[in-house]
Structures are given as structure tokens and as C-alpha cells.
Amino acid sequence: MLDLAPGSITTEAQLIERIGLGRTPVREAIQRLAWEGLMEVRPRAGLAIAPLHAGDWLLALDAREGVEMVLARAAARYATPLAIERFQHAAQAMHRAVVASDVAGFLEADKALDEALALAADNRFAARLAAPLQTHSRRFWFRYQRETGLAESAARHVELIQKILAGDEAGAEAEAGRLMALLRSHAQAAVSR
Template identity: 75%
Template sequence: MQAEKLEPAATRAYHELERLIVTLELAPGTIATEGSLIDRLGLGRTPVREAIQRLAWEGLVEIRPRAGLAIAPLHPGDWLRVLDARRGIEVVLARSAARFVTRDAANQFHAAALAMQKAVIAADVLGFLAADKALDEALALAADNDFAARLAAPLQTHSRRFWFRYQRDTGLAASAEHHVALIRSILEHDEESAAQEAERLMAMLRAHAEAAATR
């Protein structure tokens, strides 16, 4: 609760809208209005508008003047495009995180790994998504490369959204295993192993995406 109070309203609005889009509570291809989102979040017009602008830049919503906000559609084939764009950046982040990881980042990695394992045991898909996002944030902090982290963040969000739509009912344990292996390599400061685990994680996700595209 204390952290939420300290978090800027625009950031809170962004995180909540991102969650609603990723979990399809704001359904793909539907139209929302700024007013309805303000009411739903219980936040002011300015922070919600700032969050919408950020989501539009990331390709999660399309602002249509006088028509509303179009939630990005989900086409299975686009998951492959997202992962092709994401793959190289994730390897860069993994290598850099293994080289520069700090104690604060290490604590975040430990917390993300524990949350992910608990989510698997409880079959808690939403908890798993939250842990996955926490892992991405730890990776961004540890890597000390704002350019790569800014490129990766929207791709990671799009990927989570596709995963939730097409893969959430299977493979939770296998996905957690790959993520935890990546965390372990980073905490051991093993750059080569971290890069390999990032590649394996992307390969697993790409296999899921290929299956979704051929359904």
C-alpha cells in the first residue's frame, strides 16, 4: 500500500490499463472511451490521458479522435513477429544483467522467481503474469542499459498478452523453469549461460507462437 501511494498516478494508471489489456479484460478490437477508463480506474483525467498516450506509443491502443480508443487486435501470426523483434534484445539484456547485477536487482530477481514458483503451485495464471513482469523489471534494472530496456518493454507486454490468450492453460511449469534458469545464470554472473537461457526462453515462446499461428 505504501508503494502504491508513492507511485505517481500516471504510472499507476499505466500499470492498471496495461494489466487490463494483457488479461483481455479490455478485449482486443473493442472500443473504449477515455471517460470510461477514468471511471474504471478511479484516477484523474491527466494521469489516465498520459497512460493512454504511452500505451498508444507501445501499440496497445489506437487513439481515434472523436471515435474513442481502439484496443489493439490479436492476430496469432503477430506473436511470431513480436518474438523475432524481441529475441536479440533479450540476449543483450541477459548478458548485461549477468555482468552488472546489483544487490537490489538480485533481490528483485529472487522475489520474482519465488512468486513465479508459487504461481505454478497454485495454478495462478494472473500471479504468474505479475511475476513475469516483475522479472522483466528486474532485468531492466540489472542490465544498466536504458536503450535496450525501453525497446524490450513494449515487446514483453505484447508477448505476455499473446501468451495469456493462446498459452495460459498449458505449460506453466515449463515456462517457470526456463525463467528461473535465466535468473539463476544472471545471479551467478555467468554471461554466456544467461545469453543461452534467454535464447532457450525465446525458442520456447516461439514454439508456442508457431502452434498458435497454425490453429
């Protein structure tokens, strides 16, 4: 949620103090964030937080779209009772977030939905491709969209959940495509600002 400003510099020691964890988990997190392109490790210079350029949102969505459709279709086919429960919780959390205009709550629910999607789809390769792209998308959405897109975004996500829970593979795939199209419209608007 951009607690670390895009383009800013921090250090491992500052992160340890800020988060309150030990050196090992912070280093592991730094490695993962660097691998995902969210942070750049600069030896003896610190850690650079990835900048946000609206045009990059479109690139992330280009990479994400097909993977999301694969995950949605598979989730509709293979959803287990545990995954179904997680989808239901994510939908309820999204509803609560919209009612309360709670952007942070929405982003948490969105992450929970992504995790349920990965679990239900049972395709670790697609899930591993999607995860960093989903994280980048949340970051861009938070920076460029926030409250103005909360209800509309939640509605698209809930439609996707409903198609998955109904076992409608083609419908889930199409709904994932519609969700990506909505995000693309937001990204295009951000680029043209």
C-alpha cells in the same frame, strides 16, 4: 490480461470510471499504450484496443529475441544487490504461481523479472526497446497459452534467473535464447490452430 477485449472500442471517460483515476494519469496511460501499439486513439470515435493476431506474436518475438539476449548477458555481468533481490523475489513468485495455477500471479512475476532484468542490465536503450515487446508477449501468452504453458514457462524463466545470479554471462544469454525459442514454439502452435 485482456480485461479490455482485443478489437473492442472504449472511451477515455469509461477508462476513468473503470480505473478510478483522474483524467491526467489516464490520458498519460493512453498515450503510452498508443505509443506501444496496444491502443489506437481515434478522434471522436474512441479508443480501439489492439486486436490479437497469432502471427503478430512471431513478429514481436523476432524483434525481442536479440534484445533479450543482450539484457540477460549484461544483467549477469552487472547485477547489483537490489537487482539480485528482485530476481529472487520474481523466481519465488513464479514458483508460487505455478503451485497455485495462478496465471495472473505468473504474469505479475514475469513483469517483475523483466523490470529486474532492465535494472540489472543497466542499459536503458535495450530496456526501452524490450519493455513494449515484453508487454505484447505477455498479452499474446495470456491469450494463447495460459495454464498449459505455466510450469514450462516458469521453469525457463527460473533457469534464466539462476544463470544471471551465478554471473554466467554466456549461460544467461543462451538461456534467454532458449526462453525465446519456447515462446516461439507457443506462437507457432497458436498460428497453426
